[in-house]
Amino acid sequence: MTTTRSGRPALTRPDGTPLRVLVVDDDDDLAEVLSGALRYEGWQVRTAGDGASAVVAARELLPDAVVLDVMLPDTDGFAVLRSLRTVKEDVCVLFLTARDAVEDRIAGITAGGDDYVTKPFSLEEVVARVRGLLRRAGMARQLDGGPRMTVGDLVMDEEAREVTRAGELIDLSPTEFELLRFLMRNPRRVLSKTQILDRVWSYDFGGRAHVVELYISYLRKKVDAGRKPMIHTVRGAGYVLKPVAR
Amino acid sequence: MTTTRSGRPALTRPDGTPLRVLVVDDDDDLAEVLSGALRYEGWQVRTAGDGASAVVAARELLPDAVVLDVMLPDTDGFAVLRSLRTVKEDVCVLFLTARDAVEDRIAGITAGGDDYVTKPFSLEEVVARVRGLLRRAGMARQLDGGPRMTVGDLVMDEEAREVTRAGELIDLSPTEFELLRFLMRNPRRVLSKTQILDRVWSYDFGGRAHVVELYISYLRKKVDAGRKPMIHTVRGAGYVLKPVAR
DNA sequence: ATTTTCTCTGAGAGTGCGCTCAGCGGGTCC
DNA sequence: GGACCCGCTGAGCGCACTCTCAGAGAAAAT
Incomplete structure (x- = not known):
């Protein structure tokens, strides 16, 4: 059984393999910290710095979830989301957004089952949200007794x-x-x-x-x-x- | 079976070969003392004096863990960490930092499962932390019954x-x-x-x-x-x- | 706009911790 | 048997750690 580094049982894919998460943020330090925290959950993590490489990485990784900054150097997060959906239709997305950003568009997104957190956030918050997304989407085997x-x-x-x-x-x-x-x-x-x-x-x-x-x-x-x-x-x-x- | 110099069974890699640790510190004396203590555990140790040679050494050694001084002559620890991760994604890092610099750049480091100790430290402390990291990362075969x-x-x-x-x-x-x-x-x-x-x-x-x-x-x-x-x-x-x- | 809640800072008190000093006792050596 | 050395422990000092209280500023709720 896959376990987290802390020893507690990990949330895994239905077939028992590690869940796959893609982190997309142009801030290298932040991306590194985020991927560290997610890896700590026992998941497989990749990072990308912009929309284009995110799509490339997604094609390789076929992630179960994506942590996606709305503000990217090349395209905006929503365009990236559309591309990601063509790669893997049922992918979950957690948006990272500035506090006073376009809340209306985000609100529309969350209706579809995705979620968002506002910067600056805590790592516990992000990890918990991703866990919640994966659980609700039925992509995770519930080894941890649910919510x-x-x-x-x-x-x-x-x-x-x-x-x-x-x-x-x-x-x-x-x-x-x-x-x-x-x-x-x-x-x-x-x-x-x-x-x-x-x-x-x-x-x-x-x-x-x-x-x-x-x-x-x-x-x-x-x-x-x-x-x-x-x-x-x-x-x-x-x-x-x-x-x-x- | 690999053993420590003290005769007790060593923590080894899953395949039974010695765990590999890279020590990065520009203070030669300290690096030597540290590597001595880690070798005493039955592990394979290499040292590097700056960030650039650390990355080179990591490419050769493919270490399971890195003991890394935050203050290096060429680059800062965070950048080195990122480079190391591109070499070996799942490497564990133990940071060495000055007591009053704790609040600086260390934020987020412990969040990913990595750890840090403040100078001046005891060798037992460092060795114990590295053992803890390796154990949690599942890189060590648990000959000693866990924690x-x-x-x-x-x-x-x-x-x-x-x-x-x-x-x-x-x-x-x-x-x-x-x-x-x-x-x-x-x-x-x-x-x-x-x-x-x-x-x-x-x-x-x-x-x-x-x-x-x-x-x-x-x-x-x-x-x-x-x-x-x-x-x-x-x-x-x-x-x-x-x-x-x- | 007002009130309430929430988060964080700063100061102060209390306490445990680490260490030095000094005296005691028992083993060892002449 | 006496002198010395090594190790043990009680007393005490300063410091660092931790907790608590009070209040300012910001955010959220009304």
Whole structure:
């Protein structure tokens, strides 16, 4: 069975081979970081820097999903999408777009089952969206139990954006939710503040790791409030999420 | 079977050949010390002094992992990483960086499964990180039972940073943890204070070997407390960690 | 337009950690 | 048997790490 580098079972194609993802962005650094994060999921990744080479790469790779910047040097993302569809009709697309960009055209796209995130985004966000796309499109074999995730009595429904502990609903802000998702996707594993910052916060975030402490403290108040703690500090190393029993 | 110089079985590539590691640092002394420590693990090591020769060396060696200084005379680490990825897509990278430069360009690096350590570091730290990278990347055949290590009834989970003896959880500080890790990776083997100092403490540590005694005494209080001792002093030689039964 | 929520910064307090020092005890050697 | 050396441990100091609180600014909701 294919596994992610973190050891958890990977989302794979129905035949068990790794899912194939194409990243299209003209910013080399960003493309590299994105492909690293997607590769970490156990998937096969290729990158392209413009629309033309994207189509070429797609013909070779026949990707299940494409992460596509709307602003490209040669053509715009929508034209690329049309070409990609002629190569592989059922490909999923995640658009990367500037915050104040043409929301109307994007809105039309998402009706067709595709999705988008606005720059600057966090890697957790992008990876989660791609996972969601592939799952909904039925391209992924569900080795991971679908959109519901469980650690001890803590349950997260990613699609509904709902979190419960011991059946009790917990209300979380967007950042809190994403932080908890990252922790829950890496249970029993010490995560450094830098690691968390790199994954959960936007790639252009300039601030320091102190925010992580702050949000961990917010999460504790909501998740661990009055209960046996699941979030633990490991001094000098980071934080761990663990089920309580032992 | 490939073995380390210490006699314990080495982490090898899936085909049984030694793992290949490339060390890139412009400080010759440091590069030499590092490659020594990595060779000690039974791995095949090459060194390079700048980004350009690193890429050349990578083409020849096709390394499984690269230990890469971020500050290089010619190019910056990120660019080198991209070049290395074009040579070997699935290579793991451990970055070496100055303590206060952490926030600079490192953003996003840990997100892809790669890792970093800040200077000054200890050799145990570097070796452990490289082992972790290779293990997670599935490049290493798991001769050592994964991230869990056992000596007698003493068990260490490196990922969770958890240590138990006879099932009882033992709380350790970072230095205590690293010292115990070194002992557990060399069971039944007398380790001199100097040896321990060189491996567990940072290479720029000015203090004397007396700290080792101190930390051994801390460990005894926590690991051997009220139990049959596993940590033994060999007068004039050093310390040994042994399982109790015989 | 107003209110509410959310995110982040900065300061301050508390605490654990790493290390030095110094004294004690037991083994070793003369 | 006495002196010395090696190793062990308790006390204590400074520092770094972590948590919490309060508030500013921005974004979202009403």
